[in-house]
Amino acid sequence: MPVISSAGIGSNLPVDNIVSGLLAVERKPIDLLKTQNTQLQTSLSTFGKLQGSLATLRDAAAKLSRPDIWAATSASSSDSNAVSVTTTATASPGSYSIAVQSLAAAQLGASVAFASSSAVVGQGVLHIDLGTWDKDLGTFAAKTGGSTLDISIGAGEDTLEKVRDKINAAGAGITASIVNDASGARLAIKSSSTGVENGFRITVDDADGGGGDTSGLSALAYDPENGISSLAKKQSAANALATINGLEVNSATNTLTNVIDGLNVTLGKVTTSDVNISVTQDTASISKAITDYATAYSDVAKFLKEQTKYDAVSKASGALQGDRAATNLITQLRAALTGTSTAGVKYQRLADIGLDPAADGTIKVDSSKLTTALGSLADIKAMFADGSSDANQQGLAVRMRKLTDEAMGVDGALTARQDGLRRSITVNTKQQAQLEDRVANTEKRLRAQYTALDAKMAGLNGLSSYMTQQIAQFNKG
Structure with a gap:
């Protein structure tokens, strides 16, 4: 087949x-x-x-x-650069007159000039306290609930930039930065928050034996209560001062959140006349x-x-x-x-x-x-x-x-x-x-x-x- x-x-x-x-x-x-x-x-x-x-x-x-x-609601300001306002759910329509006498500020100090950011400052221990200085800087009152924070500066950590980094890492309520200009490098130390109660005092246990001179780590000391101001004061800690409808208001910050129900008020600059705020539906x-x-x-x-x-x-x-x-x-x-x-x-x-x-x-x-x-x-x-x-x-x-x-x-x-x-x-x-x-x-x-x-x-x-x-x-x- x-x-x-x-x-x-x-x-x-x-x-x-x-x-x-x-x-x-x-x-x-x-x-x-x-x-x-x-x-x-x-x-x-x-x-x-x-x-x-x-x-x-x-x-x-x-x-x-x-x-x-x-x-x-919404709010408008006759000078939003001086006073700006936002509303929350509890705000009610109305009008307000706000004058700003002074703004809240953070304490600021600056060291003497060093040759560069890698220059050696010195070794020892920085003792940081937050609190309030009186008007004449003769008395310091520690912040309620606060405590002294110690920052040790050892060998290899004593250059200007490394001291800056140690301060910033410590969380002591102050921040440090280096400012360079024609005179050299200076360490600027500033309170992390504004307000009179956030001023700072710095005392030093200097490895060179002198805690009140301007050499070594003592160059960063600031304790005018005891006559030590190696760190030059550039700005004092201050509260914001304002009047709202003629009522004086004092605040540690430039943002007023609990002064007027439903309004968040931000102060931007000192005024010479009232700023008119209008809150409407x-x-x-x-x-x-x-x-x-x-x-x-x-x-x-x-x-x-x-x-x-x-x-x-x-x-x-x-x-x-x-x-x-x-x-x-x-x-x-x-x-x-x-x-x-x-x-x-x-x-x-x-x-x-x-x-x-x-x-x-x-x-x-x-x-x-x-x-x-x-x-x-x-x-x-x-x-x-x-x-x-x-x-x-x-x-x-x-x-x-x-x-x-x-x-x-x-x-x-x-x-x-x-x-x-x-x-x-x-x-x-x-x-x-x-x-x-x-x-x-x-x-x-x-x-x-x-x-x-x-x-x-x-x-x-x-x-x-x-x-x-x-x-x-x-x-x-």
Whole structure:
């Protein structure tokens, strides 16, 4: 029996073409499943984008639902270089007159000039105390709760730059830096904090035996109470002095945080006249929050319209065209947009304050009308933020936040729809795999049948040739 090495040789049939044609018919259900899978994936991706836009709307609604946005204030200063002000949640509208007599300062001292930053200062121990010097520098009172901090300067640590590093690493309440000029390198020592109680005293146990001279480590000593001022005083520690509405204020820093409720006041320079501070309701931030809400809603509305539309001319449809979850959400959003709240007396609808529903489902903001409405802030706040259990009195932003929370919640419509799409994609993929297996088995069966046919036809063709030869021989005889 001849061996068939290529399909169709024995039978003279186009086996590959026949099998391919039959398999193409078998693969039609797979092609349909692939198309469906692509559509499912597109819908799932579109719902993901919708959820992102809806989250932005939820956040904008939540912001308008919170009391803090409606209590926001802003402050202005007639001279912000001298006095600058920021407000906190507890600030109330009002006006203040502030005059600055002096600024808080840190004590500053400087050593004699050394040849360079690598020059040797000396060895020994620096004793650092923080506290208050009296006006004449005759008495030093240690800071309450403070203690002396000792900094040992040994061999190899006694150059100017290494002494600087030792002081800065000690955390003694003072900092050191090197100042270079034409006279050489000087060590500048400064209190880490401003205020009279953060002055410093430096006494020295000098390895050269003299603690009060200007040689060796004693060059850094500052103890005028005992007549030692090797470190020259350049600036005294001082408190800030100011008057607020005629009331004297004394502060260790130039930032006044507890002097006026809800205000942080920063003193920048001494003044020759009062600086006027005005604290007002921050309608600009409220206006922005309302406008952001309108923008967030419009973005969701435009996205849903685009994804659910059907173009009769091109016969093209959006990814969510006909999707019940999407169409239900559109209905709910429109109802929340055009609804009324009886919580506000003057304003009950968004259109009343300049947020007009447009024909395309978005919100058109009338800035002039909104600005006018912000003059009645209490009524706008009630319309947006009232948290009443009565549905009719609930604020419109409260309702929108609730709607979006429910839609995106664990059991929400959007979440359920996305879960359903994922399950459908999983089922679709499994069906494709099953049909691919069936097609593979069909191909295997068809090729086996045609191979057997080829072998049979080859045998019959050989027998036919043999009989023809025998008959020819018989006729010759």
